[in-house]
Amino acid sequence: MxxxxxxxxxxxxxxxxxxxxxxxxxxxxxxxxxxxxxxxxxxxxxxxxxxxxxxxxxxxxxxxxxxxxxLDHSIDEFMNEFERLRVGVNNDPELHLRSIINFIVLDLGNPTTTTFYPELWALANHDEYADKLMDQIYARVRLPLEDCITRINPKLSVEQVKKVALFISASMEGMTMFVGNGKVWNDSIKQMANIAIMSFLQMVKKITPEDIDKVL
Amino acid sequence: MxxxxxxxxxxxxxxxxxxxxxxxxxxxxxxxxxxxxxxxxxxxxxxxxxxxxxxxxxxxxxxxxxxxxxLDHSIDEFMNEFERLRVGVNNDPELHLRSIINFIVLDLGNPTTTTFYPELWALANHDEYADKLMDQIYARVRLPLEDCITRINPKLSVEQVKKVALFISASMEGMTMFVGNGKVWNDSIKQMANIAIMSFLQMVKKITPEDIDKVL
Amino acid sequence: MxxxxxxxxxxxxxxxxxxxxxxxxxxxxxxxxxxxxxxxxxxxxxxxxxxxxxxxxxxxxxxxxxxxxxLDHSIDEFMNEFERLRVGVNNDPELHLRSIINFIVLDLGNPTTTTFYPELWALANHDEYADKLMDQIYARVRLPLEDCITRINPKLSVEQVKKVALFISASMEGMTMFVGNGKVWNDSIKQMANIAIMSFLQMVKKITPEDIDKVL
Amino acid sequence: MxxxxxxxxxxxxxxxxxxxxxxxxxxxxxxxxxxxxxxxxxxxxxxxxxxxxxxxxxxxxxxxxxxxxxLDHSIDEFMNEFERLRVGVNNDPELHLRSIINFIVLDLGNPTTTTFYPELWALANHDEYADKLMDQIYARVRLPLEDCITRINPKLSVEQVKKVALFISASMEGMTMFVGNGKVWNDSIKQMANIAIMSFLQMVKKITPEDIDKVL
DNA sequence: AATGAATGAGCGTTCATTCAT
DNA sequence: TATGAATGAACGCTCATTCAT
CATH class of the missing domain: 1.10.357.10 (Tetracycline Repressor, domain 2)
Structure with missing residues (x-):
């Protein structure tokens, strides 16, 4: 077929x-x-x-x-590489989280990623298929994140874990327009990865259910 | 004129x-x-x-x-509101940082913001004017962030402060495609603001020059 | 306008x-x-x-x-000429009927008429606008016919008059494909007009309500 | 073959x-x-x-x-049915004429006939093959008509008989666009057949060579 | 300050036709 | 017999742009 x-x-x-x-x-x-x-x-x-x-x-x-x-074809290339990450990482959730963050942030330097994803995001606002595709691929990206977070911080509910994973994933995507290939801050991509790892790891460890759901 | x-x-x-x-x-x-x-x-x-x-x-x-x-006209509306924030906040840098993060994340719920910015990012990859404009507006957004960070964590160098501010700003932009108006996660926008505030504040306080610039 | x-x-x-x-x-x-x-x-x-x-x-x-x-433009030319017939005919319904039949049959020799109307009929089977237009123009053509028929044969009901007028009008249209310009029988157009006048006049005079509505 | x-x-x-x-x-x-x-x-x-x-x-x-x-295939179906008429009618020319008229007029209610023939007529104006085909089939349709007319009105010359047959055949074709299937006057198809039979029979009986060929 | 008229290029799409397999 | 692959022209239509008024 x-x-x-x-x-x-x-x-x-x-x-x-x-x-x-x-x-x-x-x-x-x-x-x-x-x-x-x-x-x-x-x-x-x-x-x-x-x-x-x-x-x-x-x-x-x-x-x-x-x-x-x-869209299918362009995304497949990224997803294939991304899902190869899962394999070959030992059982340490913190290490796995680090490697995921590192992989995604450094991938932003890829010229294809830099320009393809913003097109996809813009498209998703006007095209149903692009919108559904985005949902699917980012859900797949968040899966291993959710797994790591649950194991690092077991006090969080399933829903809370999902939100933390979303926050981390979305944050990294946001860097595309600034540190991507050819962008002004492209030279700082390594430091961005450092800050991201430090920031997200700290947060996942320390955050409490109340931090997430408090109403001000 | x-x-x-x-x-x-x-x-x-x-x-x-x-x-x-x-x-x-x-x-x-x-x-x-x-x-x-x-x-x-x-x-x-x-x-x-x-x-x-x-x-x-x-x-x-x-x-x-x-x-x-x-582009000028569309951005002006956001910038005018954003720069009104500066006024009316007392001298506490932490409080100011909180209010900036809160404002930006909650603004993502605005339907105009949700769809306009992805168009701008995509455009910036192919249009010089859009690219320059992006540089300018985000530099203006980062200015108050940099001020707060410097005062909260004086050990960071000027360059490091800029990178932390960039990280925070970029992270928040990344949420546009997920928690923006009409998006699947739009209901979680408040919790995203909470996680963002907790995460970024913690990071700004704790991060060291070595965390940022270490080479692995 | x-x-x-x-x-x-x-x-x-x-x-x-x-x-x-x-x-x-x-x-x-x-x-x-x-x-x-x-x-x-x-x-x-x-x-x-x-x-x-x-x-x-x-x-x-x-x-x-x-x-x-x-379609409007092409038909207007015919209708304008056709409706000028009404004027300048004295009050004799038989004479008026003769002149209408004569005009329409001889008009079939017009090369435009010969080719335009078959296109319109074919179009009317697939295009709503052409269909409505046909209804309108032929209704206008039948009006003077109905007037003559009523006065020549007062025994017919309004509905029967309409059917006789339709029969006469439709019959003449049918000659388009055979005696029109460039057609094999084009030379016989005068004789066709003669047969039509004789045939229709005779029929209008003699036909009874029973002839029309009998069921066999 | x-x-x-x-x-x-x-x-x-x-x-x-x-x-x-x-x-x-x-x-x-x-x-x-x-x-x-x-x-x-x-x-x-x-x-x-x-x-x-x-x-x-x-x-x-x-x-x-x-x-x-x-075109060949579509017309064959009609011709096969039409030529079956000849058989099974006794020797009375008036009866035969009635049955032919009745058959043709009622056949106009057939949805295929209603739409196919106008397409053929339009085509014949621009396509040589369609034009020749039309000549052939209508000549075959007129054959039995001419036979009846000759026997009913022996004073007419061969040429005049042909013209009367043409008139009758053409008249009936003209009803296609008005009383055919789905057309406004489709309900009146029976009355149209009545008027046609009465009208054409009367005419065939009464018409003289002078009626046809007189010049005004 | 505003409109109507006109152009020429490019768009997504349909089409009849040819050809290798 | 039948299919899949490919072409090149034409289709209805949208577009940015120019210009006279």
Missing amino acids: NKMRNIRKGTGESRRGKETILLILNSAKTILIEQGYSKLSMRKVAVGAEISVGNLQYYYPSKNDLLKDL | NKMRNIRKGTGESRRGKETILLILNSAKTILIEQGYSKLSMRKVAVGAEISVGNLQYYYPSKNDLLKDL | NKMRNIRKGTGESRRGKETILLILNSAKTILIEQGYSKLSMRKVAVGAEISVGNLQYYYPSKNDLLKDL | NKMRNIRKGTGESRRGKETILLILNSAKTILIEQGYSKLSMRKVAVGAEISVGNLQYYYPSKNDLLKDL
């Missing part, structure tokens, strides 16, 4: 077809990253993939179909 | 002209927020402002000119 | 604009008649009117808007 | 091939009737026949080839 989900049925099943799909997705990704979603057009994707517009639309009948596969 | 900087020279100086400019900017902002930058067009702005395309282009000869004023 | 009803608001109000609209409608009509509706495209209309596609779409935002005005 | 004339040579000779051709023709006919000729495309036909575009083009190398067979 074909992994790509939004192509026309009965398409991309021959070896040649699969190669063409990869050419298309890579072309689309390059344009999205270099020029932004507002400049992404079927014509440009076709030129980038060195195929005709007609052939592009043979695989992706509508631009939206292409966008869906593009 | 006219406050708007990117309109045609000698334009928007009469009362009627100023009203038209406001109609234009509000129309543009509505479209940017409701439909995203990729759907923003001169035609739609003109329709929204109930003027002709020709007249719109009398004020803003090019779409880029309009975009510039749109 | 502008006579054309389906153009963009605030358009076609200057003398130049009105001239352009006429160029457009004439171009569209020529294409419809020479090549048929399936070959009618905005591009071809623009070429025929010697304007840009953009300008064409400035006047007619959608192809459907153009089609509507095209 | 294969009955279909416009398919690729050596094609449609196996049982499977014949079934596929029927699927194709039925799909094409459905589209022609439901959406009109302007919406008829090879793609839609292939989808409707549940085969690939490539396979469709194996049978019909060009759209025009398909159109030809489509």
Whole structure:
């Protein structure tokens, strides 16, 4: 079965077809990253993939179909790497938390990450599919975080753990626009990772249920 | 002198002209927020402002000119409110820090903020003006943060204070896509503010120069 | 006020604009008649009117808007001539009926009529606007027929008169595809008019309410 | 030999091939009737026949080839039924004329007839094949009409009989757009048949060579 | 200060057709 | 017989921009 989900049925099943799909997705990704979603057009994707517009639309009948596969494809690369982290870390939750934070913050330096994610966030405000996708991928990112937090600070309820994980994950995402590749503060990415690790670790250890749920 | 900087020279100086400019900017902002930058067009702005395309282009000869004023105009509203915070807070740096964090996190619930800022971040990756504007506004946001941090933790160098302020500011921005208006976690916005205050205050107090600059 | 009803608001109000609209409608009509509706495209209309596609779409935002005005415009020419018949005929209903039949049958020889009406009929089966338009124009054609029939044969009820008028009108339309301009039987158009006059006049005089409504 | 004339040579000779051709023709006919000729495309036909575009083009190398067979196929159904009329009617020419008129007028209520024939007429104005086909089928329809007329009114010349038959046939076709299936006057179809029979029978009996050929 | 008219490029999409398998 | 892959042209339409009035 074909992994790509939004192509026309009965398409991309021959070896040649699969190669063409990869050419298309890579072309689309390059344009999205270099020029932004507002400049992404079927014509440009076709030129980038060195195929005709007609052939592009043979695989992706509508631009939206292409966008869906593009988002899936772009995110898969990150998720595959991220979920390899889980493996190969010993049982120490603090160490695991450190390694996750370190991985995510340093990944922000990746030029693809720097430009792709802000496009995704903006898109999610206007496109249902992008919105659902975001929910899914960040839920998967928070899973190991929640596991670490629960083990480091067992006094927190399940709901509270989820909120702390969300806070940590969201905080790191926020750095994208400032320390990402080509950004003014890109040189400080290591220090940001240091501050993040120190800050989040301290917080996870010390925070109490009351700290989270108090009403002022 | 006219406050708007990117309109045609000698334009928007009469009362009627100023009203038209406001109609234009509000129309543009509505479209940017409701439909995203990729759907923003001169035609739609003109329709929204109930003027002709020709007249719109009398004020803003090019779409880029309009975009510039749109960004300025949209950000001014936030900055005006933000800088009013400074006034009316007594001399306690910790209290001031708390109030800044609280203000920014709770502001994320604002629907305009939720959708406008991701558009700005995405834009900044491809548009020089948006990029510079981001630098300027976030530098202004960090100023009071840096002041508080210096006074709470005097051992930090000027550079280190800047990085801590950046970390705090960036962290809070990262919550936009998760706890903003209409987002899945919007109900948890108060708890996010609590975690943020607890987390950042603790960190600012405890962090050492070595924590920030150590190399692993 | 502008006579054309389906153009963009605030358009076609200057003398130049009105001239352009006429160029457009004439171009569209020529294409419809020479090549048929399936070959009618905005591009071809623009070429025929010697304007840009953009300008064409400035006047007619959608192809459907153009089609509507095209149908209105094309029919107006016939209706104007047809309704001039009413005037200048003395009070004799038989004479009036003869002149109507004669006019309509001979008009079928008009090359525009020959090709335009079959397109309209086909269109009416798939396009609501064309369907309604057909109803309206043929109702207007039947009005004077109904008047003559009532006066020639007063025994018929209002409903029966309507049906006889419909029969006569429909019968004449049916000749379009056979005796119209360029058709095999075009040379027989005069004889067709003779047969029609003799046949319909005889029938209107002799037909009884029972002839029409009997059930076999 | 294969009955279909416009398919690729050596094609449609196996049982499977014949079934596929029927699927194709039925799909094409459905589209022609439901959406009109302007919406008829090879793609839609292939989808409707549940085969690939490539396979469709194996049978019909060009759209025009398909159109030809489509017209032949669609008309055959009517002609088969029509020519069955001849059989089973006794020798009375007046009775035969009545039954022909009745059959044709009532057939207009058939939804296929209602929409198919106007498409054919419009097509005949721009397509040579459709034009020739029309000539052929209506000549076949007029044959029994001419036979009846000659026997009812022997004073008419051969040419005059042909014109009277044409008049009758054309008149009935004209009702398609008004009393056909789904049309406003569909309920009056029986009365239309009555008026037609009364009108045409009277005319055939009474009309003189001078009525037809007089010049005014 | 404002409108209407016009252009030309580009958009997403559909299409008939060709061809290798 | 039948499919999947590919092309190139055309489609309806939107767009930023220019210009005369």
